[in-house]
Amino acid sequence: MASPTGFIPVRFLLSASLFLLLLPSSLKKGYALKRIETSESRHHTVQVSSLLPASLCNPTTKGSNKKSSLKVVHRNGPCSQLSQDKANTPTLTQILYHDQSRVNSIHSRLAFNSGKTSLQDSQATIPAQSGSMLGSGNYIVTVGLGSPKRDLSLIFDTGSDLTWTQCQPCVKYCYKQREPTFDPSKSTTYSNISCNSASCSQLSSATGNSPGCSTSTCIYGIQYGDSSFSVGYFGQEKLTLTSTDVFDNFQFGCGQNNRGLFGGTAGLLGLGRDQLSIVSQTAKTYGKYFSYCLPSKTSSTGHLTFGKNGVPSTVKFTPLSVNSQGPSFYFIDITGISVGGRQLSISSSVFKTAGTIIDSGTVITRLPPAAYKALRTTFRQQMTKYPMAQPVSILDTCYDLSNYSTVTIPKISFFFSGNLKTDIDLSGTLYVVSASQICLPFAGNSDAADVGIFGNVQQKTLDVVYDVAGGKLGFGPGGCD
Ligand SMILES: *[C@@H]1O[C@H](CO)[C@@H](O)[C@H](O)[C@H]1NC(C)=O
Numbered sequence: 189m190a191s192p193t194g195f196i197p198v199r200f201l202l203s204a205s206l207f208l209l210l211l212p213s214s215l216k217k218g219y220a221l222k223r224i225e226t227s228e229s230r231h232h233t234v235q236v237s238s239l240l241p242a243s244l245c246n247p248t249t250k251g252s253n254k255k256s257s258l259k260v261v262h263r264n265g266p267c268s269q270l271s272q273d274k275a276n277t278p279t280l281t282q283i284l285y286h287d288q289s290r291v292n293s294i295h296s297r298l299a300f301n302s303g304k305t306s307l308q309d310s311q312a313t314i315p316a317q318s319g320s321m322l323g324s325g326n327y328i329v330t331v332g333l334g335s336p337k338r339d340l341s342l343i344f345d346t347g348s349d350l351t352w353t354q355c356q357p358c359v360k361y362c363y364k365q366r367e368p369t370f371d372p373s374k375s376t377t378y379s380n381i382s383c384n385s386a387s388c389s390q391l392s393s394a395t396g397n398s399p400g401c402s403t404s405t406c407i408y409g410i411q412y413g414d415s416s417f418s419v420g421y422f423g424q425e426k427l428t429l430t431s432t433d434v435f436d437n438f439q440f441g442c443g444q445n446n447r448g449l450f451g452g453t454a455g456l457l458g459l460g461r462d463q464l465s466i467v468s469q470t471a472k473t474y475g476k477y478f479s480y481c482l483p484s485k486t487s488s489t490g491h492l493t494f495g496k497n498g499v500p501s502t503v504k505f506t507p508l509s510v511n512s513q514g515p516s517f518y519f520i521d522i523t524g525i526s527v528g529g530r531q532l533s534i535s536s537s538v539f540k541t542a543g544t545i546i547d548s549g550t551v552i553t554r555l556p557p558a559a560y561k562a563l564r565t566t567f568r569q570q571m572t573k574y575p576m577a578q579p580v581s582i583l584d585t586c587y588d589l590s591n592y593s594t595v596t597i598p599k600i601s602f603f604f605s606g607n608l609k610t611d612i613d614l615s616g617t618l619y620v621v622s623a624s625q626i627c628l629p630f631a632g633n634s635d636a637a638d639v640g641i642f643g644n645v646q647q648k649t650l651d652v653v654y655d656v657a658g659g660k661l662g663f664g665p666g667g668c669d
């Protein structure tokens with residue numbers, strides 16, 4: 189049944205016009221269609237001043253009262269304690285540079301696993317300079333580890349599986365982090381995992397590296413690119429998500445040699461779909477079901493929620509597929525894109541060629557080259573009244589809006605298999621460097637065979653629901669501010 193790439197072969201091709209024709213017959217013909225497609229449904233009208241970043245934290249209340257829910261903050265915004273350390277705050281251009289490193293790592297990982305390229309080729313595509321698969325546009329949550337519990341701020345990442353934190357005594361090296369480094373010798377519930385345990389051997393698929401062994405303690409190693417890695421003891425410990433959500437013997441990496449661009453966080457929370465991820469380890473309690481909302485601004489907050497509780501009925505689903513090329517990744521199928529109510533003409537084979545993953549750690553959505561070209565052309569056509577500005581890094585469609593108080597921006601919608609239409613929030617339509625440089629936050633892959641990535645800018649304010657056991661992924665509007 190499965191095609192060679194593991195995708196569900198049956199797809200629904202959805203064009204906006206087809207969708208409208210299926211509406212009740214009381215709404216007749218072109219006349220009615222025009223009235224449905226009001227200007228409001230096709231554009232955002234917005235004050236330019238409201239697009240600029242705020243310097244004070246203004247936490248959202250939406251979704252914050254859910255059970256089993258953690259507060260999500262952007263690592264570099266005023267709601268994050270880490271942002272007080274200016275040395276750890278990258279510029280927007282640096283964020284885009286590191287984002288490309290993460291994308292290159294994902295592409296080479298998938299290409300290598302599929303046998304598309306030789307080992308030598310795929311290594312050559314790993315960025316040579318300070319590449320980090322983590323990227324730097326990350327969101328963090330705070331969890332409790334140990335007894336007594338210590339609070340640790342971790343990057344949450346749907347693109348990897350192993351959870352790890354830096355650990356005392358930092359045998360080789362620990363980078364500077366904001367919170368005190370976790371010390372297992374001060375916890376009554378920590379224990380090492382032995383080399384001959386089944387979970388030790390699972391490290392191979394969770395990290396891509398075979399585990400090591402040191403005086404019968406299992407050793408993990410994970411690298412995110414050529415400059416970021418964590419190596420240490422594989423251990424188990426009490427994990428406290430909320431006061432009522434506590435897990436004994438949570439398996440994690442107790443990092444003794446850690447380097448890279450983790451920006452003052454204590455480590456990483458792995459939400460991938462492989463066996464050692466927190467999603468799999470808590471499956472008995474939450475049934476492999478979690479959701480999150482990423483805030484529209486770094487000055488607001490979102491949530492990461494485990495379990496099925498409180499998912500609004502406005503959330504609609506698309507099939508989630510597994511792909512043997514990338515067992516950690518969540519694959520979805522894009523079927524189309526519209527801009528300002530106009531369906532782009534993109535052949536369906538364009539999205540099928542390489543498939544798409546959804547990733548919490550990639551900032552800018554990457555599209556197949558032909559799809560990005562169509563998006564850019566139509567967006568530019570609908571923005572001709574505004575003067576263009578210099579490109580920024582990978583973003584080639586930028587505008588100088590400094591002379592305007594109010595602007596009208598075409599709405600962008602994505603269509604996914606299973607008749608799911610998702611409207612991208614304004615915060616996912618514009619990437620604001622300054623009022624005189626506001627860019628379309630999408631980029632094209634250089635190779636049509638590279639996987640597409642639905643990135644975190646385009647996920648902002650949406651409730652993003654992962655029903656891993658049920659094989660579906662949902663999007664709902666207005667999950668947070
Ligand atoms: C875990 O294993 C390491 C390496 O063998 C050892 O140094 C450390 O003391 C062990 N920790 C515990 C709590 O057993």
Ligand SMILES: *[C@@H]1O[C@H](CO)[C@@H](O)[C@H](O)[C@H]1NC(C)=O
Binds near residue numbers: 575588591
């Ligand atoms: C903004 O307005 C000023 C004054 O009219 C003009 O000189 C300048 O070229 C305008 N800038 C842009 C980017 O349109």
